[in-house]
Amino acid sequence: MAQARNARLAGVLCPVVTPFGADLRPDAARLVRHCRWLLGQGVGLAVFGTNSEANSLSIGEKIGLLEALVEAGLPTERMMPGTGCCAFPDTVEITRTALRLGCAGVLMLPPFYYKNVPDEGLFRSYAEVIDRVGDARLKIYLYHIPPVSQTPISLPLIERLLDAYPGTIAGIKDSSGQWSNTQAMLERFQPRGFDVLAGSETFLPATLRGGGAGCITATGNVNPAAIARLARDWRLADAERQQALLDAVRAAFQQLPMIPALKAAIAHFASDPAWASVRPPLVALDDAGQRMLVQALESLDFDMPGIAS
Amino acid sequence: MAQARNARLAGVLCPVVTPFGADLRPDAARLVRHCRWLLGQGVGLAVFGTNSEANSLSIGEKIGLLEALVEAGLPTERMMPGTGCCAFPDTVEITRTALRLGCAGVLMLPPFYYKNVPDEGLFRSYAEVIDRVGDARLKIYLYHIPPVSQTPISLPLIERLLDAYPGTIAGIKDSSGQWSNTQAMLERFQPRGFDVLAGSETFLPATLRGGGAGCITATGNVNPAAIARLARDWRLADAERQQALLDAVRAAFQQLPMIPALKAAIAHFASDPAWASVRPPLVALDDAGQRMLVQALESLDFDMPGIAS
Numbered sequence: 001m002a003q004a005r006n007a008r009l010a011g012v013l014c015p016v017v018t019p020f021g022a023d024l025r026p027d028a029a030r031l032v033r034h035c036r037w038l039l040g041q042g043v044g045l046a047v048f049g050t051n052s053e054a055n056s057l058s059i060g061e062k063i064g065l066l067e068a069l070v071e072a073g074l075p076t077e078r079m080m081p082g083t084g085c086c087a088f089p090d091t092v093e094i095t096r097t098a099l100r101l102g103c104a105g106v107l108m109l110p111p112f113y114y115k116n117v118p119d120e121g122l123f124r125s126y127a128e129v130i131d132r133v134g135d136a137r138l139k140i141y142l143y144h145i146p147p148v149s150q151t152p153i154s155l156p157l158i159e160r161l162l163d164a165y166p167g168t169i170a171g172i173k174d175s176s177g178q179w180s181n182t183q184a185m186l187e188r189f190q191p192r193g194f195d196v197l198a199g200s201e202t203f204l205p206a207t208l209r210g211g212g213a214g215c216i217t218a219t220g221n222v223n224p225a226a227i228a229r230l231a232r233d234w235r236l237a238d239a240e241r242q243q244a245l246l247d248a249v250r251a252a253f254q255q256l257p258m259i260p261a262l263k264a265a266i267a268h269f270a271s272d273p274a275w276a277s278v279r280p281p282l283v284a285l286d287d288a289g290q291r292m293l294v295q296a297l298e299s300l301d302f303d304m305p306g307i308a309s
Numbered sequence: 310m311a312q313a314r315n316a317r318l319a320g321v322l323c324p325v326v327t328p329f330g331a332d333l334r335p336d337a338a339r340l341v342r343h344c345r346w347l348l349g350q351g352v353g354l355a356v357f358g359t360n361s362e363a364n365s366l367s368i369g370e371k372i373g374l375l376e377a378l379v380e381a382g383l384p385t386e387r388m389m390p391g392t393g394c395c396a397f398p399d400t401v402e403i404t405r406t407a408l409r410l411g412c413a414g415v416l417m418l419p420p421f422y423y424k425n426v427p428d429e430g431l432f433r434s435y436a437e438v439i440d441r442v443g444d445a446r447l448k449i450y451l452y453h454i455p456p457v458s459q460t461p462i463s464l465p466l467i468e469r470l471l472d473a474y475p476g477t478i479a480g481i482k483d484s485s486g487q488w489s490n491t492q493a494m495l496e497r498f499q500p501r502g503f504d505v506l507a508g509s510e511t512f513l514p515a516t517l518r519g520g521g522a523g524c525i526t527a528t529g530n531v532n533p534a535a536i537a538r539l540a541r542d543w544r545l546a547d548a549e550r551q552q553a554l555l556d557a558v559r560a561a562f563q564q565l566p567m568i569p570a571l572k573a574a575i576a577h578f579a580s581d582p583a584w585a586s587v588r589p590p591l592v593a594l595d596d597a598g599q600r601m602l603v604q605a606l607e608s609l610d611f612d613m614p615g616i617a618s
Contacts, residue, residue, distance in 0.1 A: 024437070050422075055395040055396065055420075055422035055423070056395060056396050056397070056420065056422075056423075057396050057398075058368075058396045058398040058399050058402075059367075059368075060398075061396075061398065086364040086365060086395075087364065087365050087366050087367045087370075087588075088365070088588065088589065089366075089367040089369075089370065090367050093367075110590065111364075111365065111589070111590045112422065113359075113364035113365075113421065113457065113458075114364070114365075114457065114590055114591060115456070115457055115459070117590040117591065117592075118590075118592055120592050121589050121590035121591055121592045122589070122590050124589035124590070124592070125589040125590045127589075128333070128589055147424070148422065148423065148424055149422075150424070150459055151590075279396075279397065280397065280420070280430050280431070280433035280434040280436075280437055281419065281420045281423055281426040281427075281430035281431050281433070281434045281460075282423060282426065282430055283426075283427055283429050283430045283433070
């Protein structure tokens with residue numbers, strides 16, 4: 001039976017970058033401010049995604065940040081925290097926390113250390129977590145990002161999970177970059193209420209045309225309003241022009257390492273140099289990289305209205 | 310200045326497989342028994358390696374198991390626990406625990422979620438951990454296993470780490486499977502007291518001939534005495550015959566997924582079916598796989614003398 005789409009986790013979501021303070025500690029106050037700005041621009045909060053450096057945070061740090069967001073009064077119905085870890089006890093712990101705090105869904109990486117594992121093992125990984133969490137409110141969005149996780153979520157695996165846990169497996173973020181894969185998921189699983197979210201705005205109109213739910217995109221951190229506008233306007237004649245502008249902004253970031261570039265842009269437009277900090281193994285942009293980014297963005301008349309330190 | 314080799318962490322070490330009980334909890338009592346047997350066969354304890362399913366264990370589970378080994382009176386001077394995680398706070402925590410308990414060294418994966426990160430970022434990852442642990446007793450063996458971690462440790466990175474932390478960077482396990490890489494490390498860094506350990510017994514004699522320290526090998530879990538014998542006899546005429554026998558046993562395991570096969574062999578020879586259990590995303594051998602393994606091992610007159618449940 002198809003489940004109804006959760007409109008609060010559709011449209012555009014942002015894998016929110018995580019600010020670090022002195023000593024590389026997560027900076028909850030800056031994160032709250034950035035999340036508030038993002039919500040005001042019309043995008044939802046996929047905190048603890050790849051672009052959030054989530055896998056460079058301990059479980060305790062993630063739980064602390066999530067609690068800080070909720071204590072600050074941010075709407076949990078717009079939150080889809082990433083909870084997938086290598087070890088299932090960790091995945092269970094942070095998923096339970098997300099449910100306790102009222103988050104509407106979770107974005108779950110498969111365990112990603114062991115490579116070339118069978119679908120049977122990935123099925124059991126998700127099943128262990130679902131069974132142990134044991135909560136009918138749980139809504140899992142699978143996270144397919146083979147370029148990074150090196151652990152793809154195949155179509156037969158999705159089918160098996162949907163058959164076994166139809167009320168829990170709510171959708172997927174497809175960061176494969178392969179439109180043919182997104183299309184296959186839209187055709188096979190979207191009719192069952194399995195919400196397909198593209199991994200970037202590049203495939204946003206095509207995903208929406210195919211009945212999908214929207215996208216979760218890195219550049220949502222810096223260009224949220226324009227991407228959210230395309231998610232509304234994709235049927236209009238103006239959509240192609242909007243897409244071209246979004247693609248140009250995205251290209252300015254893609255010429256550099258994405259996460260450091262996103263943070264450098266926020267640091268620049270918010271006049272808040274602390275934002276540029278990343279945890280190793282990532283490395284912040286050097287001066288030349290920052291100049292290249294700012295010049296590219298200025299040539300596009302790019303701005304981040306309302307962003308402030 | 311070259312540091313002296315730690316003979317207790319040379320020769321053959323075993324990435325000890327981790328037994329699980331009911332509900333997939335780590336089984337400390339069985340782990341202690343297996344470690345005792347391994348020590349009696351002449352190999353050291355590289356607990357929490359890839360073959361230990363270390364990345365399927367939470368930090369708390371690893372700390373609990375390490376404490377159980379020490380409480381059982383096992384010799385910490387023969388222990389090289391794996392401590393490298395994706396998030397440096399986790400790596401710091403388990404590394405500190407290893408030092409507190411008196412472990413002679415640690416085997417440290419680089420952070421492995423983000424791919425294609427620059428050497429600068431990997432250098433900073435190790436530097437953060439070393440600086441935060443802040444303990445002159447710390448001896449790090451780098452863990453180069455690109456087929457799994459997808460995060461290689463390059464020769465320039467080793468050189469930079471050795472220059473910056475000559476008293477701390479103690480060696481490497483090379484699981485690249487590329488002899489040319491092991492050879493380059495032996496030539497460039499072994500003279501500085503950087504102990505090169507091969508990733509399997511396949512390259513054990515060649516590594517010892519090149520001045521290296523030994524090997525850390527999965528099959529040490531099942532064939533420890535014979536591998537330890539080759540580490541002593543590699544200069545003798547008999548070494549080639551010994552190597553051929555080791556290679557044949559290794560091949561019997563390599564025809565199947567290695568970790569489930571190691572555990573199935575222990576379950577079989579110890580008459581202790583509980584040993585066959587693995588955590589997802591791994592999957593235990595099915596009946597056909599078990600039969601194939603046992604037949605292959607019986608055809609080699611293979612046995613595990615003294616192993617018992």
